[in-house]
Amino acid sequence: MEISPAKIIVLFIIPIFLLASVDLALASYSYEGMPFAPDAQGTFRGEFYMDGGHGLGFSPYSQNFDVPEGSVLWARLYIGVWGGTDSDEGWVQPEFNGQRLEKLHLEGINDENENVFCAGHGVYWVAYDAGNLIKNGENTVEILTSTGEPGKKMDGRIYGTVLAAACENPKAPMVSYQLLTGNINLHGEGWSENIKEVNDRAEVNFSAGQALNNIDSANLSVVYLTGSKGLPDYIEFNGEIPGVPPQYLVEKCGENVRDIANEVSFDSSGDKGAASSYFDMEHIDVLNYLKADNSAVFVRGFDINGDGKIDDQEGEDYLHPVLAALVLTSKNTESVFPDLYPEIRVSEEELIDGKPVEISLTINNPGGICEENCTAVFLVDGNEISRVPIQMGAAGIHRSGILWSGIKGEHRLELFLDPENSIKESSDKNNNCELNILVRSAPDLSVSLGEPVKIENKEISSASTILLGFIALFSIRRKKPIFLILLVVLIIATFSGCVEETQKTAKTDYSIPVKITNNGEASARDFDVNLYLDGESVTVLNIPELEGQTSIVENIRIDTQKGEHALNVNVDENNRITESDENNNEFEISCTFN
Structure with missing residues (x-):
């Protein structure tokens, strides 16, 4: 049996709550x-x-x-x-x-x-x-x-x-x-x-x-x-x-x-x-x-x-x-009747499958003063969802909101004002408005690691060592002070294998490619990526935003000794993002660092 989209919406819409009317919308820093x-x-x-x-x-x-x-x-x-x-x-x-x-x-x-x-x-x-x-x-x-x-x-x-x-x-x-x-x-x-x-x-x-x-x-x-x-x-x-x-x-x-x-x-x-x-x-x-x-x-x-x-x-x-x-x-002496018209606003970024979102309702009256009660009817895809009581004031603006959660897909939101025609207006042809919206699937973050890439450091070459030896010999022939000769000999020894044991324990820099993917449709904002080496935290990378169905690669630099190491990466470890799948947020591999 096929179920129509409208019936699906009615079945899956979560309860709707009327929010208090306010003079100005909730503000925040920007x-x-x-x-x-x-x-x-x-x-x-x-x-x-x-x-x-x-x-x-x-x-x-x-x-x-x-x-x-x-x-x-x-x-x-x-x-x-x-x-x-x-x-x-x-x-x-x-x-x-x-x-x-x-x-x-x-x-x-x-x-x-x-x-x-x-x-x-x-x-x-x-x-x-x-x-x-x-x-x-x-x-x-x-x-x-x-x-x-x-x-x-x-x-x-x-x-x-x-x-x-x-x-x-x-x-x-x-x-x-x-x-x-x-x-x-x-x-x-x-x-x-x-x-x-x-x-x-x-x-x-x-x-x-x-x-x-x-x-x-x-x-x-x-x-x-x-x-x-x-x-x-x-x-x-x-x-x-x-x-x-x-x-x-x-x-x-x-x-x-x-x-x-x-x-x-x-x-x-x-x-x-x-x-x-x-x-x-x-x-x-x-x-x-x-x-x-x-x-x-x-x-x-x-x-x-x-x-x-x-x-x-x-x-x-x-x-x-x-x-x-x-x-x-x-100076016109004619009386002016009220002229009420509604507006609907919603943040497109918040339209995510299964997530409650505030639908902002604004009732405007640029006409004559109106302080009467009326009703606003809110519909989704032609289905009445809520009747909102409206108390207009002398300031000519009424703001309220409705919490609503729909399912993935396109929908039509409508608001009808004063369906009983209880208020005498200069025009009632602008008493309704509509808004077409798209509800997207929730973000779905996943992460993977590439093979470490050694970062070649600039080191003194064997040619440089030979040059230093030449300088040392030249210095001896020119009868330079003994401390200079000893210094040159020490430098030659350092770069010609006399400190080989020290080099074996030195750490080397590597670049680790970290691929972060958002398989969902909605953007994921302000989340962290944590990288661990042998169970110890290496770095925390903050991602301001990753759009839906896109990937980025971040190269993270670490320094460690050569050999076998365990790498673990976790995206959104603190679960700040509501995702459709939380089971693909971690990736671990064992790598040989050459």
Whole structure:
């Protein structure tokens, strides 16, 4: 009897668990940084507020904010922290309007805090929910870090802090906004773990769902950390380069030069701005460049002299864009309904036969504010797997996840939103999405050894010995001192067999070919290969990644005496990799070393 693929999936799928909704996805350290993702969005009548400052300073670090009138729908506090290095650890804790927020332990390369992005050599961008603490008028934040605390090596200085809020006011114009955050490490050569690696550009895309009728203004707000005055950098919006050329760079770089991240906030349009060392915040008028689909590109610099690279006179050494918001306003009096649309994401690297993987679900609402409940239906190959309850909030983004495990092969994931039509939307034609995926077989590591190859050392030849003898005789005829004659005789004896017994016990260098194979389809990452000689460990070789159905050969150098020896090699000895077959991870041979 033939069983259909759909039935096989239903039979073999393991239980599915709903994960808690979070404001931002679980973050982790990445040298190159984390790409921008939506943090808040929506359309309402009122004002989108975003302000901050004031530049690098020690803890305690204070900043005031003047929040406009209106009912605060949501608010987020962002903080930039300098870690010093990517391995130094410490903590940060803000006090907002007298109320202490969570103390977050910042752990550099080991950091896995929610709402914390760590990139480069320890540049942190941290987000806090401030919706329950914010008020209209003056707000104050005081930030403490572990600077100076015994046992905490983190530098702990604050780059700056930003407060963003949506303030609803029925007397104000209509506002449509999208706020994205991340931490991109733009850098030139020599600033990366791979010295030749560069990262010159980072693109941010804004959804078309922001569109309003009769748009009266459009502003792009951006925030940078680590920028330096006098090193050019640019921002492109829909292919155009807004801003004014700074006079201190025009003579050197021409009229098209820009220095957006110049340690002076709010000056990109020609205003005086405010000094803010290693921190920059700008509001840029982009109305004339607006399109249906909008994008901004952070540019580290341009190759002005045409030599194929961006040198330290043409761009920033390193620069961290961390925030971008596109804010549209309209005097249109028409009401705007919610417009919900779902997205599915999954890491292709994690799609392995039999391994649970998190399917990330994101429900977006760039339309009118919606705080109602609805349902999302998750399907695999047309079979309903789970119904996920959704609670939308004023921030316009709901994130949750599903753990799922399928079988090897191609599958179609689908997400249907609000099948009961319980929410009145401007359009319900975008309430579903799908994603085609490929589940691969698990890694299957195996290892083998080749024959040892003797490494020929450069030794003094017999001709050299004869030459030394000639020199000795010549020295005698020239009546050289007796100690020189004795030295030459000793050298001749050494290389002409007088120390033959010593040579018999000396060790010789050999090269051992070690072949490592991944017979599975999925890549195997970060595993070790252990080589043993006569039961003693010789070396541990780390393999960062071995793609599926590929092999590599590593030549390992050892030194040992000639004769019979036992060689043993073991791949993934600590069982860090989940494999389809664990019985072929070891290989042993007895070899004669000549």
